[in-house]
Amino acid sequence: MKKNVLLIVSVLLIFAMMLTACGGSGTPKASGDTIKIGWIGSLTGDQAVWGTCESNTVKMLIEEVNAKGGLLGKQVEGIYYDTKGDAAEAVNAVKRLITQDDVVAIIGPNASGQAISISAVLEQYKVPDIATVATNPKVTVGDDGKVKPYNFRVCFIDPYQGAVAAGYACDKLGLKNAAILYDVASDYSQGFTEFFEKTFIEKGGKIVAKEGFKEGDVDFRPQLSKIKDAKPDLILMPYYYKEVALSANQARDLGINATLIGGDGWPSEQLMEMAAKSIEGSYVVNHLDFNDPEVKPLQEAYRAKYNLPMELNGYMAHDAFKLLEAAIIDASSADPEKITESLTKVTVEGVTGTIKLSEEDHNPVGKQAAIVKIENADYIFQEKYGLQ
């Protein structure tokens, strides 16, 4: 009941705002005095920390833009809706943003499940959406392999980490003999492995062993013994921290000294607690590193304004907003269709790397990842690294 009242009040308020903003011009879309941008994400529930950080970042950026005179001579207005981490709520929020609030584009959500579910609505009303940290390949490409015309994202997809790991290992670390241990039952692990293999072989490396396991396994020694016999320089471990901790410890127990490489499933307190010694000297591929000097200015501005730590999502929301801003300027119009066209034309220097979206799959092309090395039980930022 309370929720309904809130909703009615907020809808009324929005109407009132629209009326005053439009000054009775009658056609609010793109011809008012403001450009409206929608944001959706979790403001309540498990992922509220991330959603709050995203919406705060977007608010901060809109204030900055408006202070400088806005976009195309108009002020920018942000409208923020909570999806409660639920796909159905996300669909409702998008409908409301488009049909009632007349937004020209939407930023968010951060979760793949919600980002996938809103495609149909976006296509119906022809309004673009830029997802923040939705890494599942299906967010921008449908089951039929065709790109979804109105879904975009600024993060790289899961499997791309595999290509980055392979390139970095081969070119920067000079490791040429790789062994892979992967989770045969996980899309994430399989995609990661597939991209790693392809890039690693292209770069002149050799896959000397490839062994699988299933989620829930706790003993990897049979596979690792076989890997040891193949004498690799590096072992790729593209899975989550629990299995990483167990398999890294068991690898060291068996006397394997190869360098270990992993992805964004690694970083966690528990990994350090369980396997700090075994993963010493390992490399991790991640979206971004908090200690990268290039991300510091945004981090500090955010902390100064909200007195909260910046999450990964905030950086992604920042880049999504910058991309949208560039697209609106490029289109020199606030028409959703024209913005959609411009989204794949512009190139933006984001805090998480250079962002240029591909026309084929609406993913960022050759986006840089942060390479982190584990030294003295700490994550030490090495450099940004991307593949073209």
Place this chain on the structure above:
Amino acid sequence: MSELFLQQIINGLSIGSVYALMAVGYSLVYSIMNFSNFAHGGVIMIGAYIGYFSLTFLKVPFFIAFVLSAFGSGILAVVMEKIVYRPLRKRNAPFLYFIISAMGASIFLENVVIASPIGPTFRSYPTVFSSEPIMLGSVALGRIDLLMFVISAISLMVLVYIIEKTKIGLSIRATSYSIKGSTLMGVNVDKVIFIIFVLGGLLAGLAGMLFGMRYTVYPQIGNITTKSFIAAVFGGLGSLPGAVIGSVLLGLIETMVSGYLSSQYRDLIAFALLILVLVVKPTGLMGKTTEDKA
């Protein structure tokens, strides 16, 4: 090549010895009560948590943690028997009911842990031993593996001694042949069942703690015991030597398949072999009776 083979034998024996400690618990209960006590996995899981909290919160020495974990699980097993199985036994319920209750108890224990402040996350035991393996040439022998092997061997020998040489053992053996017959001969069946659950529980505690040390502690540990149950069936349910042999064989087969064929075929081949053994010899490798047991 031969070093890899030797390493895989060690891996297999180490995995097999964990299965063995768990499988014996299944076989003990089965030999008397003729049903598969799936709640055993839950008891093992609780044992692992008792060991974990003894070491981290109570900060007791390692040996004391073992004792606490074994006794805690022993008490839990007896309590489960009193609450879950005794009422069924008094009513002469069919064996199927026992199995269903056991599964229920297992799910109950798992969810109690998940819902409690302990939560669903996995936890790692503090390092008790140096993880530096003992190197024999290039073949690595883990210290925990060695400990596991020794503890498994000692506790199984003690168990065999109890069953073969003591008076309680005699009544256990008698009851396993015929509950009715031994009751007529003056054996207190309730007491025998009590002892069986105590022994099974003690072993579950040891197994849980060893498992937790080697791997981690999490509410779904019980799922791993499915493998040890299979091992018990493989060796012949109700036979203690069968449980041990079945476990070691399953451990070795798994490692050899992973090591020489592909890890994807591990479960496929292990379970195909199980079915083959059961087709040829329905009572398992060491099973003696052919009567219909659930």
